[in-house]
Amino acid sequence: MASIPAQLSPSPSTSGTATVSIDLGDRSYDILIGEGLLDEPATYAGLPKSSTALIVTNTTVGPLYAARLQKALAGHHKKVLVTELPDGEQYKDWPALNQIFTDLLEQAADRKTVLYALGGGVVGDMTGFAAACYMRGVPFVQVPTTLLAQVDSSVGGKTAINHPAGKNMIGAFYQPQRVVCDLVTLDTLPQNELLAGLAEVIKYGPIADAEFLGWLEANMDALLARDRAALRHAIRRSCEIKAWVVGQDEKESGLRAILNYGHTFGHAIEAGMGYGAWLHGEAVGCGMVMAADLSARLGLIDEATSRRIRHLIERTGLPVRGPALGADRYIELMQVDKKAEDGEIRFVVIGPLGQAGMRPAPDAVVRDVIAAHT
Known part of the structure; x- marks a missing residue:
């Protein structure tokens, strides 16, 4: 059995932007956790620049946040395009993936084009897989807007689509350049999606941090009420645990499997x-x-x-x-x-x-x- 080192346990953070780093050598990157990050151009400083960027989102998240992200990226890329995919796990498939490729090709996107995944786990997984495949690899950035994506699927470089015979069976390990977790985006999250995200938060206690499990028991009411301080700590601790595990075993040859x-x-x-x-x-x-x-x-x-x-x-x-x-x-x-x-x-x-x-x-x-x- 494996456990995360106890010295990584932080004290709850109640304000400011927290940064959790994933140490993967030349594939290392930061996870930013805070409020108002999506709209702030400084959030994207230091990322690869390109003449063209493509925001991949879905029909639910796009109307809420795509224009705001376009505005924030306006000084970073000459042209920022948007692809809206249908919303739902059932669309995590070849046709939706091909839509991303079609839009990239129609815009003559080159190998410096940066993809931004704006949405939940489905959008993040498909955007990452598209980035891994297009011209054999282009940079991408995760901008997760669901709790589940912020604490799990956007972190660690797992990208995939589903097959009728099995979930996430077709994919690649491909790390993002950065993960941007804006707590404000959780305000528009439907309650059932919030609960689904809490499942992935809860898992970190039994597998890696019994003290965190106790904290979750004591603070579950606050989390259900979307208390910002509670959410900030839950997201940060979840990301710290996942970052440590992924840093030890990037491609799931052993330890990383406990995240499942x-x-x-x-x-x-x-x-x-x-x-x-x-x-x-x-x-x-x-x-x-x-x-x-x-x-x-x-x-x-x-x-x-x-x-x-x-x-x-x-x-x-x-x-x-x-x-x-x-x-x-x-x-x-x-x-x-x-x-x-x-x-x-x-x-x-x-x-x-x-x-x-x-x-x-x-x-x-x-x-x-x-x-x-x-």
């Missing part, structure tokens, strides 16, 4: 229900309940710890019971998970609290977990 706590069950829910039926964070929240139960059944944590995790997820309003797909279907879907090896499903489990590892589990135990939570 709850995702093996969660991805099966998403694929089994059809992308978009459940939000990613909803599926992960339910998946964490199942993974905690699995950890308890394997003797790695006690039942009280498993119930504690379930209770916190329940408090957020996230689902704690999965759809009744049947154990055979769950197992079939989990066998194509990226962590599976030779068809053997490998689960992220916790034990003791604040530490995580990866291991297979007996089929009968997995089936008992599925039966108990669907």
